[in-house]
Amino acid sequence: xxxxxxxxxxxxxxxxxxxxxxxxxxxxxxxxxxxxxxxxxxxxxxxxxxxxxxxxxxxxxxxxxxxxxxxxxxxxxxxxxxxxxxxxxxxxxxxxxxxxxxxxxxxxxxxxxxxxxxxxxxxxxxxxxxxxxxxxxxxxxxxxxxxxxxxxxxxxxxxxxxxxxxxxxxxxxxxxxxxxxxxxxxxxxxxxxxxxxxxxxxxxxxxxxxxxxxxxxxxxxxxxxxxxxxxxxxxxxxxxxxxxxxxxxxxxxxxxxxxxxxxxxxxxxxxxxxxxxx
Amino acid sequence: xxxxxxxxxxxxxxxxxxxxxxxxxxxxxxxxxxxxxxxxxxxxxxxxxxxxxxxxxxxxxxxxxxxxxxxxxxxxxxxxxxxxxxxxxxxxxxxxxxxxxxxxxxxxxxxxxxxxxxxxxxxxxxxxxxxxxxxxxxxxxxxxxxxxxxxxxxxxxxxxxxxxxxxxxxxxxxxxxxxxxxxxxxxxxxxxxxxxxxxxxxxxxxxxxxxxxxxxxxxxxxxxxxxxxxxxxxxxxxxxxxxxxxxxxxxxxxxxxxxxxxxxxxxxxxxxxxxxxxxxxxxxxxxxxxxxxxxxxxxxxxxxxxxxxxxxxxxxxxxxxxxxxxxxxxxxxxxxxxxxxxxxxxxxxxxxxxxxxxxxxxxxxxxxxxxxxxxxxxxxxxxxxxxxxxxxxxxxxxxxxxxxxxxxxxxxxxxxxxxxxxxxxxxxxxxxxxxxxxxxxxxxxxxxxxxxxxxxxxxxxxxxxxxxxxxxxxxxxxxxxxxxxxxxxxxxxxxxxxxxxxxxxxxxxxxxxxxxxxxxxxxxxxxxxxxxxxxxxxxxxx
Numbered sequence: 001x002x003x004x005x006x007x008x009x010x011x012x013x014x015x016x017x018x019x020x021x022x023x024x025x026x027x028x029x030x031x032x033x034x035x036x037x038x039x040x041x042x043x044x045x046x047x048x049x050x051x052x053x054x055x056x057x058x059x060x061x062x063x064x065x066x067x068x069x070x071x072x073x074x075x076x077x078x079x080x081x082x083x084x085x086x087x088x089x090x091x092x093x094x095x096x097x098x099x100x101x102x103x104x105x106x107x108x109x110x111x112x113x114x115x116x117x118x119x120x121x122x123x124x125x126x127x128x129x130x131x132x133x134x135x136x137x138x139x140x141x142x143x144x145x146x147x148x149x150x151x152x153x154x155x156x157x158x159x160x161x162x163x164x165x166x167x168x169x170x171x172x173x174x175x176x177x178x179x180x181x182x183x184x185x186x187x188x189x190x191x192x193x194x195x196x197x198x199x200x201x202x203x204x205x206x207x208x209x210x211x212x213x214x215x216x217x218x219x220x221x222x223x224x225x226x227x228x229x230x231x232x233x234x235x236x237x238x239x240x241x242x243x244x245x246x247x248x249x250x251x252x253x254x255x256x257x258x259x260x261x262x263x264x265x266x267x268x269x270x271x272x273x274x275x276x277x278x
Numbered sequence: 279x280x281x282x283x284x285x286x287x288x289x290x291x292x293x294x295x296x297x298x299x300x301x302x303x304x305x306x307x308x309x310x311x312x313x314x315x316x317x318x319x320x321x322x323x324x325x326x327x328x329x330x331x332x333x334x335x336x337x338x339x340x341x342x343x344x345x346x347x348x349x350x351x352x353x354x355x356x357x358x359x360x361x362x363x364x365x366x367x368x369x370x371x372x373x374x375x376x377x378x379x380x381x382x383x384x385x386x387x388x389x390x391x392x393x394x395x396x397x398x399x400x401x402x403x404x405x406x407x408x409x410x411x412x413x414x415x416x417x418x419x420x421x422x423x424x425x426x427x428x429x430x431x432x433x434x435x436x437x438x439x440x441x442x443x444x445x446x447x448x449x450x451x452x453x454x455x456x457x458x459x460x461x462x463x464x465x466x467x468x469x470x471x472x473x474x475x476x477x478x479x480x481x482x483x484x485x486x487x488x489x490x491x492x493x494x495x496x497x498x499x500x501x502x503x504x505x506x507x508x509x510x511x512x513x514x515x516x517x518x519x520x521x522x523x524x525x526x527x528x529x530x531x532x533x534x535x536x537x538x539x540x541x542x543x544x545x546x547x548x549x550x551x552x553x554x555x556x557x558x559x560x561x562x563x564x565x566x567x568x569x570x571x572x573x574x575x576x577x578x579x580x581x582x583x584x585x586x587x588x589x590x591x592x593x594x595x596x597x598x599x600x601x602x603x604x605x606x607x608x609x610x611x612x613x614x615x616x617x618x619x620x621x622x623x624x625x626x627x628x629x630x631x632x633x634x635x636x637x638x639x640x641x642x643x644x645x646x647x648x649x650x651x652x653x654x655x656x657x658x659x660x661x662x663x664x665x666x667x668x669x670x671x672x673x674x675x676x677x678x679x680x681x682x683x684x685x686x687x688x689x690x691x692x693x694x695x696x697x698x699x700x701x702x703x704x705x706x707x708x709x710x711x712x713x714x715x716x717x718x719x720x721x722x723x724x725x726x727x728x729x730x731x732x733x734x735x736x737x738x739x740x741x742x743x744x745x746x747x748x749x750x751x752x753x754x755x756x757x758x759x760x761x762x763x764x765x766x767x768x769x770x771x772x773x774x775x776x777x778x779x780x781x782x783x784x785x786x787x788x789x790x791x792x793x794x795x796x797x798x799x800x801x802x803x804x805x806x807x808x809x810x811x812x813x814x815x816x817x818x819x820x
Contacts, residue, residue, distance in 0.1 A: 024752025028740045031672055042672050046739075049669070053659035060626060060655045064648055067633040071569070072640065079570040080635035089575055092627040093620060100616045103662070108609055110668035115605035130444075152338075161337070162750050186440040187535060189600060189675065193741030198671045200600045202536060203439060204529020207602035220750070224600075224675040224743040226433045228424060228444055229355040232746040 022194060022219045023160050032193040035215045035240075039196035041110050048106055052099060114196070117210045120178035124169065128181070128188025128201035128223065131230025135169050137254065145255020149233050163220040167255045168237035170263060172246035173216050179209045189225035192236060200225055213240040216270070239263055290810040300406075303398035304810065305383045308405050310706065312379030315408060316372050322416075323367035324771070326360050328764060331730070333357060333747060335761035337754050342747055355424060357747040358431025363419060365434030366453075369553065370460045371412050373687070376695050377556035378467065378502075379405065382495045384706060386471060388801035388808065389489045391480025391817040396473035400466050407463035414456035422447030433745060435542055438527040438535050442519045451520065454513050461506045461513075468499035468506075480800075482819035486580075489799045490573060493580045494559025497587040501548040501555075504591070509545035512538055536601050543594035551590040553687060554654075555583055557694025558625060561647045563799065564701050565629050568644040569636025570796040575628045582621035582628075589618050599670040608667040615665040622658055626651060641793075642716040646697035649724050650690060657685030660735065675745075678738025684731045696723070703781075704788035708807035712780045715773050722770030729763030 024032070034040040070076065125136040136144040147165045155161055171177050181190045183201035191198040192211070199209040213219070221236040241249070245266040252259040291298040302308050329351065333341045340346065342357040352359075383401065387394055395401045419429040423445045430449040432440040441450055475496050479488065488496075515526040516538070525531020527538045566573045573579060593615045599608060629651055638644070660682040664673055673679060696719075703711050733756035738744075742753045749757065788806035791797050804812055 024740050024742070024750045026752050027755040028752070029736045031739050032741055038671070042669055045666070045669060046663070046672075049663050049666075053663065056659055057656055060630070061652060063630045064633075064652055067630060067636070068638065068640065068648070071633060071636045072638045076635070076637050079637035081571065082635055083572040083574050083576065083632075085574075085631070088627075088631065089578055089624070093624060096620050096623040100619060100662075103616065103666070104613065107612060107666040107668055111608060111612065111666070112605060114668060114671060115608070160750060162748060186444045187437060191675075191741075191743065193672060196671045198600050198674055200602060202601065204534070205536070205602065221741075222743050222746075222750070226358065226437075226440065226745045228358070228431065228440060229353070229427070231358070232354065232743075232748050 022217050023163060024220075034194065034196070035213050035217070035219065036195045036197075036211045037214070038114055038211065039194060041113060042196045045106055045110050049103065052103065114209075117178055117208060118176055120210060121172075121175040123178040123180060124171070125180045125182070125206075126169070126190050126201065126236075128183040128185075128190070128227070128234070130185050130228055131223075131234040133165075133169075133190075133234060133236060134184075135167075135254075137250070140250050140254075143250075143254050147237070149235050160220065162233065163222070163235045163237065165235060165237045167260065168218070168239045168263075170239045170241060170246060170249050170254065170259075171213060172243045173240050174212065174214060175243070175246075176212045177210060179211065181207045181209070186227050187225045188223050188227050188234070190221070190236060191224035192219060192221035192238065194219045195221075195238075197221075198224060213238075216240050216242065239267075241266055301402065302405075303394070303402055305387050305395045305398070305401060306706075306808065306810075308401050309380050309383030309385075311405055312375045312383060312408075313381075313706070315405075315412075316376035316380055319367050319371035319375070319412060323364050323372055326364040326367070328768070329360050330357070330364065331761040331764040334749070334757045336758060337749060337751050339748055352427060354747040355427040355431050356429065358433070358745065359419060359423065359427070359429030361745055362431055362433050363415070363429070366415060366457075367412075368687075369434065369549070370457065371408070371415070373553045373691050373695070374464065375408060377553070377691070377698075378464075378471075378495065378498060379408070381491075381556065381560065381695075381698050381702070382467075382471060382498075385702065385801055386474060386492055386495050387478070388804065388812065389492050389799050390475065390478060390483055391800050391813050391819070392474060392478035393811060393813045395470050396478055397470050400470050404463050404467040404470065407459050407466075411456045411459035411463065414452050414459065418449040418452035418456065421449050421452065423449035435539075435546065436513075436516065437542075438516060438519065438538050441516060442527065446520075451517065454517050457513055458510060461510050464502050465506050468503040471495055471499040472503070480813070480816045480819055486577065487819060488580075489559075490562040490576070490579055490583075491556070491559035491799075494555045494557075494562075494583055497583045498552050498555045501552050501587050501590065505545040505548040505552075508541055512541035512545070515541075536598070539598050539601060540595065543597045544591075546597065547594040548587070548590045550683070550686070551586055553691050554694075555586070557650065557691050557698075558583060560694050560698040560701065561629065561650055562632075564643045564647040564697050565632050565651075567701070567793050567796040567798075568639045568641060568647075569633045570639075570794075571632055571636040572798075573628070574631035574634075575624070578624055579628050582624045585621045586618060589614065589621075593618065596665060596667075599667040600674045612665060612667050616662060619658065619662050619665075626655055626658070642711075642713045642720065643697050643701035645717060645720045646693050646700060649720065650693040650697060653685055653689035653693060653724075653727070657682055657690055660685065672741070673738060675743055676738035677734040677742045677744055680744050681731050681734035681738060684727075684734070689727045689731065693723070696720070701793075702801075704792050705801055705804075705806045705808070707781065708788050709781050709784075710786040710788055710792070711777050712784075715777045715780060719770045719773035719777065722766055722773060726763050726765075726767030726770055729766055730760050731763070733757075733759045733763075 034043050122139040127134040132148040147167050150164045181199050181201045183203045188201040195211045199207045219238045223234045249259050249262045252262050341351050344353040423430045430453050518524040525533040527533045527535050595611045596615045737756050790805050791802040
């Protein structure tokens, strides 16, 4: 039993502590590691919920096992005729109410924190199309480009099947980004699991959300509203870089091979630095 | 009584007489037809889930890649068609016909001491509309939907614009007509049940003495009657948007796609309670019967169902937390949704309290019922998690949601259907079943369903979106586990058929009441199967 516990704990630790990976980790049990303040709060809230729902489930399971063992024909041949207990009924009505109030106390602040968009450094507009994304930087001169998934047979080392795209979204680290989302044809959904961002892209309306990524890296998300044939093949890739790199990238016109070269050079330099640190 | 029964058996038509079934006005025959229909639809819908699990067993495209098996299963769009049809078939043509049409028709009149339903001919049309609705739904898979691909692949929720401009072919039109007809069938059935329950209870059976299964059907059909017209309206608007140039849901013409979602879920949320409430009723009887105790807190149980039904109408937008609603509106729907946990908790604890102090026999139906209580609890607590709009930024439209609603439906509703099936098997078919085989079915279903759906919580937490034909490689492990679970469940299904074959071959005559003193409702006072017409002299309830 102790061995089993140790095994499970190791597993949970291994799958949640893999911060270096920003892609889904095989066999993972939990939410993706948080890189925004919103996602950190979602982690905290989800941990709180686990402390509530797992004991409740185990409690019900224990009661069921107990009644099967204690109150079967062998161990209790004469059934009681009891069918009322006012105190008990009041307790199991009132106690869930108390638990739900506790949950709400933590749930509503999280919701309002997500929904109230702080003063943003700049705005990005993401438009869902069947089956790719158009990204626009209106504050940087209305630059606009298309972001398309790299097909499986063209995947390079370091890229991920069904996740990597040709021209990713690029944002500076720690910047507060206002995200505006819409669509041209059917409903799509801009979802970034590591950011705690998920917002529908609906034709004819603009939805707003925000994120502030606190760690440089490459992060992946996927369209999360069924949109037809290519629903599984319009991922979102976000490169979070330093402000300098971002400025250089903007100067080189996003969505071109030159700007990609800027980001590639930046990432190569950063990786070398990190390797030297080790 | 027995002389009466014999007298009536004398002019019971032969089961080989087609007119007995096609022109049937007998609630038991119609109930039987509903049950057989649900089994057929369940096999088709279950087969589709097999294709889904096969495709998802490992990364890459195995089945729906356009070339496998000579391209028989089509491409990724065909996968969307299969997931869509799996949902629609299981909801409209399996769970609802089994619970309301099948068990409802059979046992509501028997339990309230009525000779038949209030409108026997309307009962006939309620059933016979369904095979035609089902035929239209199946036909839709063989005519063009999007591009040259056959079938509608926009999900069972039929969201525009994917269901309007996204699928210009006739598949979606056939599907709309199919759901319209299925809806008419359900509305007629609901009117019939409401009239029957209000007017045809035996003398002395007040509302507060009514068996809980009858209460559950009463609440269910009220939900159907009030919610289906809204669906019908939304479907009609889809139809005219597609064919007659209206723009209810088209922003280019001043319409709004989100409006459809509000209309759909105003129906769709009561619908999920429609699928589970009759199960609540059945489980109450089974728990009470095999504990040899009266139901604990009868009134609380009945009014918990009523309040679940009422609250079920004011929580619909919790399915739409990502559409960009105002934050205060989201906060309201969070609060309203969590309130449902209270009456649901009352039911769970009252079932356990019914067993407490009882003298329990763990016979086949009781195993399914206890399995139901536990699995429904798991689905219930994850429901409390996803009720929070804040956490939906992570979990909305991921496999966590898939796991949640399969725990309450595939494991909740289906387990309660099997509980009812084995509870009333002898009553319906007049023969005994092999309980060893039936217990093996339970064992494989319980293990298999958990192996399928529990890992999907992990997939969803880690961000795997639902309705994906192919996933990122990091989701491979738990998807593989989940697909193995399907094979375990398939073995369980083989035992289900073994039970049927065994019962047909051995034809052991059933007893009127195989469950003994605990079975107190009126259906157990009749023979198994009951006479063709029962209660010519109404029973009196003390």
